[in-house]
Amino acid sequence: MSQATSELAAAERPERRDWSPLLLAAPNLIWLLLFMTGALVTLAIMSLHGYEAGGRGILPTWELTHYKAFLTDRFFLDILVRSLLMSLYVTLWCLLLGFPFAYALSRVRGWKRAVLYFVVLAPLLTSAVVRTFGWMILLSNNGFINKTLMNIGLIEMPIPMMYRMTGIVIALVQVLLPFMILALDAALLNIDRQLYDAARNLGAGAARIFFQVTLPLALPGIVSGSILVFTLAISAFVTPALIGGPRIPVMATLIYQQGIALLNWPFGGAISFVLLAVLLSILGLALAIAGRGRRAAR
């Protein structure tokens, strides 16, 4: 009897806060706060310490010298610009190659769709090291691409692609293209097919349908895919390291060199936070422009 009334009271108590989600999320939240946020805070503090090469190493002093050293040195700024350009080229190429493929993928059914999915997922499941290794074989001066082009007489001398930005971009586009295709596919699948029929019935041509129906409605996918690819490109390490080598340093290989080879953790940390700051401002800008574009389209 008393139990029944207490249960009734519990049921009637207005809006009893349910704490179970927080309890379930707690282990992972603590994990992330420790090993992601905590690690990043440690790195931020590290980037403010002084450093003496060879001698005493990391100093207990507090200074901004590493940020200043990076931002005032032409050599380092060139590396930052190179990384940004590389990521931009990779993103644009992924959009250009990803769109037709995702378009086809979103419009077919059955076994055709399965085949196209396989072509996208198989590379996604193969590690970047393995795929970069494949590109190294293809891109070298006496590799398959140059040999074929010379055999059919298109070129007389091999086009150097290894240890060049060209090679890095080619390989990185292939490494990241699946992400772009899946993002675009998700957006394109959400478009109601009856919209195409309606546009056609109203007399719109293929080009007009593409620019006035498909493209605006695919915009969320274009934005999310581009953000994903740009971010992964600028922090990619394996492909620039193996194909570009030490001759073409980018931000990721520079951070690795400072952190592992030179053990200059304060400077490596400073470069990391410059990279994060630049990346965040670009993503913020991209989202703002996309938001305005979406409002204008309405």
Added chain:
Amino acid sequence: MILAAANLLIGLFLLAPMIVVVATAFTTTNYPVFPPVGFTFKWFHEFLSNTDFTDATQRSAVLATVSTLLSTALGTLSALALARWRGRGQQAVTMFMLSPILFPTIVLGLALLVFYSRVGLSGTFIGLVIAHSVVTTPFVIRLVLAGLAEFDPSVEEAARNLGAGWWRTFFLVTLPLIRPGVLAGAIFAFILSFDELVITLFLAGPGMQTLPIRIYTFVEYSSAPTISAIATVLIVAWVAIGVPVYARFLSIRHK
């Protein structure tokens, strides 16, 4: 027609490096050449008789197994939390939990290297396990959440109203219903952890060379088709396991 031709080329471009790697694994030359010359299983033999590579494979398998157990537990609990989170904070917590997907691994690698040196986890196996779990958990969360989309929470309520306690409800009702998502998440986490290179390069102590590190350092300084043979084994294994799992989830999401 033009679209189909263009897509054929794009598809070929997507598969090109893998075709090359698999083909060169059978070449009789002492360096990887495409198209391959002759046919031999020599390089697979070389892989299996090189203890550097077999030890590294074993190490990677152990590391991936332990970190997968951890990330599957953390990820499943998180997905359940996010699915039943009502009200404020849900979006912020989701974004925070998924953020390792987009966070530059090169920065996280250095940050963990510095952090571990402060807390005494430098060069330890457990340090690697933790790092791998951080980057693979978001993928578990996403796949479990995708599976949860079809989950009706009123079944849980029914179980509890019938007198089942929290544990009973979870193991007899919730878990069986979300099992496909959990399994897919675990498989994905395993593949990602097995292949993880960048963070591992920062954190692996001496004598802790995983297979991706061995492949990376080998490719950096030399070239023999042995790498092609190892890569072929990996490609075949991951594609055979991963494609059906992933394709199934994509089709659920896209119906």
